[in-house]
Amino acid sequence: MTTIKRKVDFNPRGRGRKRDAKPSTKGGRVPRVARLMALAIRLDHLIQSGEVADQAELARVGHVTRARLTQIMNLLLLAPDIQEEILFLPVTERGRDVVTERDLRPIAAATEWEGQRKTWKEILQ
Template sequence: MTEVVIAFKGGRAWRQHRQAAKRAPTRRYPARIARQLALAHALRRRLERGEFADFADMARQLGFTRARVTQLMDLVLLAPEVQEEILFLELPPGAQPVSERGLREAVLGTIDWQEQRRRWEGLRAQFAPVMLNER
């Protein structure tokens, strides 16, 4: 037999339901940029295994433009610490405070990892308030 609880607004069951809803953690998902970075690493591994002759062959086989493949592969040029932070970046549904394009423009403008880290810190500081409000 199944028990059904009807929670009348203002009653004990309603208060318990509201308290449980407040305690329930917000579901978080990997950020889009994290998924794109993971894809870039997966494609790089496939290239290293010889599944693709070069970026142009990869683009043809996957139905991407060569420019898109280059954009994705540029993500693996990020400083390792920046990549790690991005890969573990989780956000509530719908929240994407940093885009791949924004990351490329702000951080990938240099190949110096020290400078990339500094730029990433600045970019992260811009979207940190958004992250804190949604927790």
């Protein structure tokens, strides 16, 4: 059996700002849900390519619970067009993000994409 080691940083506490992070030139920040969507896509690629065995291994290396990792990976159950819209959400200038990962959980739980799209449009309004 071959062991593959890879550094994955989830920042489970989510507090504060990295000291070496540079502010965006656009004058805002990428919504957290867009970053989580991109992370889910990247993690899925790591599993598909065989770089990591499964979600349990990702959770261990990322120092998050398997439940939290599942919540993030469930974003991949969204219709492709919704995923794309999430990735291209406008930057948040100030205050809270318009859409949160928690808002998306019931949408991802719906099995039919048409139902997902309807609920997604309701959230955006």
